[in-house]
Amino acid sequence: MKKAVNVISILLLSCLWPLTGLAKEVFKECNACSVSERKGVATGWGTSNLTYQDVVNNTVQKVTIIDLAEREASTFNVSAKLVQLPNGYPNAIVGEAIEASTSVFVKQEMSKLDAAFVSFKDDVQSKSIPSELIPDAWQFVNCAYCENDLSDYLNAQLRYQTETLARQILTVGNLFGISTTGLPNKYKVPLESGGYVVIEAKLYNEPSELRIEVKKVVDSDNNSVPLVSTNLRNLVISLKTANSAANVNSYINVFKFYVPMRTGTVVIRDCLPGDHDPCKQ
Numbered sequence: 001m002k003k004a005v006n007v008i009s010i011l012l013l014s015c016l017w018p019l020t021g022l023a024k025e026v027f028k029e030c031n032a033c034s035v036s037e038r039k040g041v042a043t044g045w046g047t048s049n050l051t052y053q054d055v056v057n058n059t060v061q062k063v064t065i066i067d068l069a070e071r072e073a074s075t076f077n078v079s080a081k082l083v084q085l086p087n088g089y090p091n092a093i094v095g096e097a098i099e100a101s102t103s104v105f106v107k108q109e110m111s112k113l114d115a116a117f118v119s120f121k122d123d124v125q126s127k128s129i130p131s132e133l134i135p136d137a138w139q140f141v142n143c144a145y146c147e148n149d150l151s152d153y154l155n156a157q158l159r160y161q162t163e164t165l166a167r168q169i170l171t172v173g174n175l176f177g178i179s180t181t182g183l184p185n186k187y188k189v190p191l192e193s194g195g196y197v198v199i200e201a202k203l204y205n206e207p208s209e210l211r212i213e214v215k216k217v218v219d220s221d222n223n224s225v226p227l228v229s230t231n232l233r234n235l236v237i238s239l240k241t242a243n244s245a246a247n248v249n250s251y252i253n254v255f256k257f258y259v260p261m262r263t264g265t266v267v268i269r270d271c272l273p274g275d276h277d278p279c280k281q
Helices: 002-023 035-049 052-056 104-125 146-157 159-176 244-255
Strands: 026-029 061-067 072-083 092-100 183-190 196-204 209-218 236-239 264-267
Touching: 026 035, 035 061, 035 072, 035 092, 052 072, 061 104, 061 159, 072 104, 104 159, 104 183, 146 159, 146 196, 146 209, 159 196, 236 244
Parallel strands: 026 061
Antiparallel strands: 061 072, 072 092, 183 196, 196 209, 236 264
C-alpha cells in the first residue's frame, strides 16, 4: 500500500512540475512581434519591476514573452543595472535582457495552439461565399453591407469551430496570465462566383465571435477590385472572357465609369456626356 502511495505521489509531482516551474517565471504578451520587439518588452519589464536590491544581489529573472498571434514564445534572462544620470539626478535602474532557451512545456503549448489555428484556417478557407450572399467580386465596390453580411455568414457557418478555438486560446491565456482577445489572422475565402476575398478575422471571447475586415477582393479574371469607387478611375484591368466587360460594367456604371466591350487589357474610364455615352448602351 505504501509503495502504491509513493507511485501516486511521484505521478502527481511529475504532472505538477511544469506548473511549479511556471510560478517562478514571468509571462508577458506581445502579439505579432519580432524577436527584437519581444526583447524590448522583457527589457521594459526589468526596468519597471527590478529594484536596487535586485541590482546588488545580481538577480536574474526568467521572462517569457508569449506571441499568441504567431504562436511563438521567446524567453529572456532579465537583470538590471544602475545607470548614472547627469546633473545630480539619482541613478536609474535599467533592465537588460539576454535571450535564453524557452521551456519544453511552453513550446508544447504553443505547438498545440498553432495546430488549432491551422485547423481553424482550413475550416475558414474551405467555405466558399455563396452567390446568393455576394453575387460577384465587383459587388464590393462602395458596398456598405458586404463586409457585415460576410461576417454574419462566417460566424453562422463556423460557430462550433470559433467557440472551440476561443476556448483553446483562453486556456493558454489563463495558463500564462495574458490577454487573448482580438488576435488578428488573415484568411483567403473563395467566392462561389469566381475570385476570392482576403479577410482579416479577429477572434473575440464572451461571446466567441469573428470580427471581419475585408482587406482585398480579387475577381475571376485575377483583378484586384477597389473597395472605393473613386479608385476605379484609370484602373487597368484584364478582361479574359467575352462576358467580363458586361459583368464589370453592370457594377461600375452606377458610379459613372465603364470599360470597353472587348477582351484583353483595358482602362476604366469616366462615362461620357450626351447620346454617345457608353454607359447608356
